[in-house]
Amino acid sequence: MSDLIDTRTPLELSHLPAQFVGREAEQDTLTDAFGVEGESRLQNFHVYGPRGTGKTHLLQRFLTTFPPTFTTCYLSGIHQNTQYKSLERLYHLLTGTTLGTGHHVADIQRKVEEQVTLPTVIVVDEVDFLLLNDGDDLLYYLTRLENTAVITVSANRRSLEEPLDERTYSSFHPQHLTLNEYTANAARQILADRARKALQPQSLQRAALTYITATTQNISIGITWLREAAETADDRITRDLVQNVEVTAYHEFxxxxxxxxxxxxRRLYNTIARLEQERGPLLTTGTVYSEYSKRCETAGVAPLSERRISDFLTHLELLDLIEATYYRGGRKGKTREIKLVDWNSRSDSEETS
Incomplete structure (x- = not known):
């Protein structure tokens, strides 16, 4: 660990701060809606905000404010990306035990319902990944449970009315909460607080912090950038240093x-990055799949099917790592042109695997 870093924890993306700078209004909205400081109420919510706006941390902290007479559960649509996986996880959170194999979805639904004995708040983060599969069915089931509130979280959709079946959305019928991108000033306060807790005094030049927060207000990128600079610096984090590690920090993010x-x-993302470096942006899915298959062959692993890789490209879109333009026509009906999402001063791609 760098001599500048006293404690690494505040520079980790998973670190949950006690206070959220610039999110007081959103915290108040949730608190007022649920009444967690007094008599708690149950409300369905959909929370939207671009990546790096603090949605996950806000909801994880909010779940800790409920009294012991409530049950709270947090699901990640990335890890629990099917109804079956989500129900398994939910059962584990409610009981502390793990289900055996071979259960039908309806069986797990019944077991979960039996465990919902207290008012229950369920956060479904990264809901877009679930909606690629059978997330609609899961939300219909969850929103029909007695004494239960569901909070969905998305970095891509302001509303779930369009992707959900009419019956599901009618059952869900959420209130909406939007987290806008941080201002440069709020981002500076957040990173300055992290730096005070993690770094030696006077080790961060103000101009360096200003450069980071003027370039990006995505707090996840900013924290990664600050950590990369701290690990690289000899005695002080300067503006020149953060400029030098900018591209490396983005790749770490x-x-x-x-x-x-x-x-x-990871191999698919690296394939796109390498092709864009060699041929320029606007790559077709066919070109990407062909090169991906070659890279798999070189690595001695079997490539996944075109259909599966198409799903993975959608995942990269949802992560805001690539942009895709869709076109009708062609031998297989619909195709897309792909390019990396622009990043300031991006240079040659580095391997991320």
Whole structure:
């Protein structure tokens, strides 16, 4: 660990701060709606905000404010990306035990329903990944449970009315909460607080912090960038240093996102990055799949099917790592042109696997 870093924890993306700068209004909205400081109420909510706006931390902290007479559960649509996986996880959170194999979805639904004996609040984070599969069925089931509130969280959709079946949305019928991107000033306060807790005094130059927060208000990128600079610095984090590690810091951020997924996701992203470096942006899915297959062959692993890789490209879109333009026509009906999401001063891609 760098000599500048006293304690690494505040520089980790998973660190849950005690206070949320710039999110007081959103905290108040949730508190007022649920009445957690007095007589608690149950409300369905849909929370939207671009990546790096603090949605996950806000909801995780909010769940801790409920009294012991409530049950709270947190599901991640990335890890629990099917109804079956979500119900398994929910059962484990409610009982502390793990179900054996071979259960039908209806059986697990019944077992979960039997365990909902207290008022229950369920957060379904990264709901978009669930909606690629059978998330609609899961939400219909959850919103029909007695004495239960459901809070969905999305970085891509302001509303779930369009992707959900009419009966599901009617059952859900959420209130809406939007988290806008942080201002540069709020981002500066957040990173300055992290730096005070993690770094030696006077080790962060104000101009360095200003450069980071003027470039990005995505707090996840900002924290990763600050940590990369701290690990690289000899005696002080300067503006020149943060400029020098800018691209490396972005790749570290990408790596942290893709670590939640499979090796094939990382290989696919690297394939796109390498092709874009060699041929420029606007790559077709066919070109990407052909090159991905070659990289698999070189690595001595079997490539996944085109259909599966198409799903993985959608995952990269939802992570805001690639942009895709869809076109009708062609031999297989619909195709898309792909390019990496622009990043300031991006240079040659580095491997993230």
């Amino acid at each position: 990408v790596k942290s996102l893709l670590n939640e997924f499979t090796t094939h996701h």
